[in-house]
Amino acid sequence: MYITTSQCVSYKNDSLISPQVNDNIKKHNSNSFNNDLFIPQNNNSKQVSFNGIFSFVSKILGFDGPKLPDDTDPSLSLHEKLSIGVKKEWDEDIPPEKFKGIMSPAKLKAHLKNLTTENFICTEENKDNCIYNTDLDCITTFSYNGRECIQDILDEVAKYANYYKKKTGKNFVLAFTDNDSIEGLKHAVRRVANNNDRYKNIDFVPGMKISFIYKVSDKRCENGKLLVYGVNPFSDNVNDFVLNTLARRQDMIVDFISGAAELYRDAHFTEHEFYSNNNMYFSKDLGQSNLYSKIREYMMSKRDKDLLGLQIPPDEIYKLSEGIFSSMDTIFNGSNDFENFCILIAGSKENANSFVNKVLDKYSTRYDPETNEIFSASENIYSDFINCMKLETPRPIMALSAPYYLSHHFEHSGDKIFPNVVNFMKSLQKYSAGMLLGFESASPAYDLDKELTANKDALYNFNTYIKENTNLQEVGGSFVTRNIINLPVDVD
Numbered sequence: 001m002y003i004t005t006s007q008c009v010s011y012k013n014d015s016l017i018s019p020q021v022n023d024n025i026k027k028h029n030s031n032s033f034n035n036d037l038f039i040p041q042n043n044n045s046k047q048v049s050f051n052g053i054f055s056f057v058s059k060i061l062g063f064d065g066p067k068l069p070d071d072t073d074p075s076l077s078l079h080e081k082l083s084i085g086v087k088k089e090w091d092e093d094i095p096p097e098k099f100k101g102i103m104s105p106a107k108l109k110a111h112l113k114n115l116t117t118e119n120f121i122c123t124e125e126n127k128d129n130c131i132y133n134t135d136l137d138c139i140t141t142f143s144y145n146g147r148e149c150i151q152d153i154l155d156e157v158a159k160y161a162n163y164y165k166k167k168t169g170k171n172f173v174l175a176f177t178d179n180d181s182i183e184g185l186k187h188a189v190r191r192v193a194n195n196n197d198r199y200k201n202i203d204f205v206p207g208m209k210i211s212f213i214y215k216v217s218d219k220r221c222e223n224g225k226l227l228v229y230g231v232n233p234f235s236d237n238v239n240d241f242v243l244n245t246l247a248r249r250q251d252m253i254v255d256f257i258s259g260a261a262e263l264y265r266d267a268h269f270t271e272h273e274f275y276s277n278n279n280m281y282f283s284k285d286l287g288q289s290n291l292y293s294k295i296r297e298y299m300m301s302k303r304d305k306d307l308l309g310l311q312i313p314p315d316e317i318y319k320l321s322e323g324i325f326s327s328m329d330t331i332f333n334g335s336n337d338f339e340n341f342c343i344l345i346a347g348s349k350e351n352a353n354s355f356v357n358k359v360l361d362k363y364s365t366r367y368d369p370e371t372n373e374i375f376s377a378s379e380n381i382y383s384d385f386i387n388c389m390k391l392e393t394p395r396p397i398m399a400l401s402a403p404y405y406l407s408h409h410f411e412h413s414g415d416k417i418f419p420n421v422v423n424f425m426k427s428l429q430k431y432s433a434g435m436l437l438g439f440e441s442a443s444p445a446y447d448l449d450k451e452l453t454a455n456k457d458a459l460y461n462f463n464t465y466i467k468e469n470t471n472l473q474e475v476g477g478s479f480v481t482r483n484i485i486n487l488p489v490d491v492d
Contacts, residue, residue: 399436439473441474
């Protein structure tokens with residue numbers, strides 16, 4: 001189901017997400033971010049750059065300037081491609097050698113072989129003893145759930161990196177992995193290249209986190225995520241893939257809500273209200289694969305009064321509200337809860353069945369056992385992204401994000417610990433043409449799980465089982481900017 005460049009459309013990155021989807025889908029314009037503030041810039045900005053004026057005048061005079069090298073040339077290094085990308089994006093000349101702080105996939109691969117789980121854990125003890133030396137899952141405000149801006153993260157990490165370098169003679173390794181987004185990564189690599197002295201003790205890894213659909217059984221599919229390292233964020237191939245993902249998710253939102261609005265007019269469902277209620281203002285807010293739950297919450301908030309009017313017991317309302325749209329299998333396999341919910345919206349079973357069938361026909365994630373293929377209209381299949389990355393040179397490397405959570409979706413077998421998820425990881429590794437080489441043993445998602453942090457043995461046993469039964473290497477990250485501020489010593 002890989003979608004080619006010619007088919008890719010997207011919303012302008014800096015625009016408020018609009019309910020008028022058909023009017024607002026536009027070709028990608030990657031110059032829509034404020035380069036200094038690292039935040040999306042409003043549409044009605046009146047700023048005009050000198051480079052823009054020069055480019056306009058040059059075209060009138062019939063001179064477009066020297067032709068840039070082809071950044072798809074496989075002989076070019078990642079640093080050379082980043083240099084070309086910055087030139088295309090901002091018309092700024094930064095020579096390849098200025099990108100020396102950007103870590104290549106090959107160098108990262110060698111680095112991972114020497115790491116243990118503790119190297120990814122940001123604790124006071126690990127900092128004091130310089131055990132903490134790598135963070136490969138750090139998100140920025142270019143993710144829907146990011147809290148720290150690019151400059152703040154880099155500056156804070158640089159302080160610890162200076163201390164770490166003084167004590168060990170080595171650099172700290174940091175990766176940005178925003179969710180289904182590479183816009184922030186463009187600014188990050190540019191900032192690192194323009195500030196070599198400030199970030200000289202950081203080896204920066206350009207990365208991203210991409211969501212995908214996978215088969216749990218012949219009757220059920222789930223959603224997972226991949227960490228990808230060594231990404232060229234200026235690649236047209238990668239940009240088209242990411243922006244296509246966001247556009248398909250917005251189409252899904254429109255179809256769900258417009259269908260409900262047509263069937264139950266008194267509730268006045270609108271996409272604009274949905275976006276406003278969920279503080280979804282920029283395309284980055286579509287970089288989340290659990291948008292179904294947000295749709296469910298919005299619809300149920302509109303229906304609560306009517307449900308009470310129908311004398312449905314409060315516990316049944318809660319059950320519907322919490323159960324519907326909470327997972328892929330609840331939505332896409334025609335569960336009774338989903339059908340009952342649609343009946344309530346539509347006012348009759350006949351109308352509800354029409355809505356159910358329309359939604360399921362388009363957005364049902366289906367597995368065909370005869371062809372061993374998975375189909376999804378709104379999400380990526382694993383093979384989609386692998387096929388995209390196979391076109392990149394140098395090829396990125398990948399790791400499975402938060403596999404402990406992923407393992408809960410698989411059936412257990414006998415007295416073994418999660419054997420099915422290990423088989424799944426092996427199959428992904430085989431298909432990835434050598435790109436998948438790691439799993440996330442330490443994840444920010446695990447840090448938030450109070451039950452898991454109280455019982456670390458479960459995670460330790462799971463990680464141990466993976467290491468004993470695969471050749472995958474550990475990667476990991478923690479909330480670096482929340483933990484790194486209190487340095488063990490004052491560092492210039």
